[in-house]
Amino acid sequence: AQTVTQSQPEMSVQEAETVTLSCTYDTSESNYYLFWYKQPPSRQMILVIRQEAYKQQNATENRFSVNFQKAAKSFSLKISDSQLGDTAMYFCAFISSGAGSYQLTFGKGTKLSVIP
Amino acid sequence: DTGVSQDPRHKITKRGQNVTFRCDPISEHNRLYWYRQTLGQGPEFLTYFQNEAQLEKSRLLSDRFSAERPKGSFSTLEIQRTEQGDSAMYLCASSSGTGAHEQYFGPGTRLTVT
Numbered sequence: 001a002q003t004v005t006q007s008q009p010e011m012s013v014q015e016a017e018t019v020t021l022s023c024t025y026d027t028s029e030s031n032y033y034l035f036w037y038k039q040p041p042s043r044q045m046i047l048v049i050r051q052e053a054y055k056q057q058n059a060t061e062n063r064f065s066v067n068f069q070k071a072a073k074s075f076s077l078k079i080s081d082s083q084l085g086d087t088a089m090y091f092c093a094f095i096s097s098g099a100g101s102y103q104l105t106f107g108k109g110t111k112l113s114v115i116p
Numbered sequence: 117d118t119g120v121s122q123d124p125r126h127k128i129t130k131r132g133q134n135v136t137f138r139c140d141p142i143s144e145h146n147r148l149y150w151y152r153q154t155l156g157q158g159p160e161f162l163t164y165f166q167n168e169a170q171l172e173k174s175r176l177l178s179d180r181f182s183a184e185r186p187k188g189s190f191s192t193l194e195i196q197r198t199e200q201g202d203s204a205m206y207l208c209a210s211s212s213g214t215g216a217h218e219q220y221f222g223p224g225t226r227l228t229v230t
Contacts, residue, residue, distance in 0.1 A: 033218075044222060044224065045159075045209075050218055093158075102217055106160070107158055109156075109157070
């Protein structure tokens with residue numbers, strides 16, 4: 001079974017600064033995908049960024065980028081130029097691309113507060 | 117593209133009552149998922165449909181829970197004889213089943229069992 005661990009329950013960052021959220025995972029699969037989702041207060045889950053395990057290049061989406069270390073099973077999210085709208089719960093998630101199972105396995109989340 | 121929608125957004129029920137939730141996926145998506153999220157936790161997988169076929173169920177899905185997806189379009193999740201432990205946010209997601217299998221979530225139905 002896959003597990004996803006987010007070791008930082010809460011973090012805060014000053015507006016316009018950079019923050020990194022950590023995520024580690026455990027799997028015996030070789031083909032899989034990793035995601036970061038954002039859940040603002042009382043609002044729905046939004047996909048932030050995805051990473052295919054077979055790609056060595058780290059994914060980037062505007063101010064969001066990841067540091068994917070496959071051997072270390074680490075998948076951190078970097079948010080640059082933090083904005084007040086980035087305040088949310090951030091969930092790291094894993095999905096295997098094999099064995100026909102398409103369920104997402106989530107970590108417990110990191111609550112990020114952006115301070116003006 | 118109107119996104120994933122869920123109805124109702126909030127439901128308060130008394131213990132022992134039955135409740136039913138509805139999810140309408142993104143129109144061209146053939147995969148539909150149900151998750152449950154309790155306070156301070158990440159979502160936990162409940163069940164998954166490809167078109168009208170229910171292909172996977174979690175052990176979290178007790179006999180009191182049943183899900184359907186007639187005609188491969190919208191889906192319903194029914195909880196019979198609700199218990200206080202069923203209080204949670206029930207999330208629906210859909211995906212196209214191609215590419216990175218990314219799932220797009222609806223706003224959720226918050227269930228409170230009194």
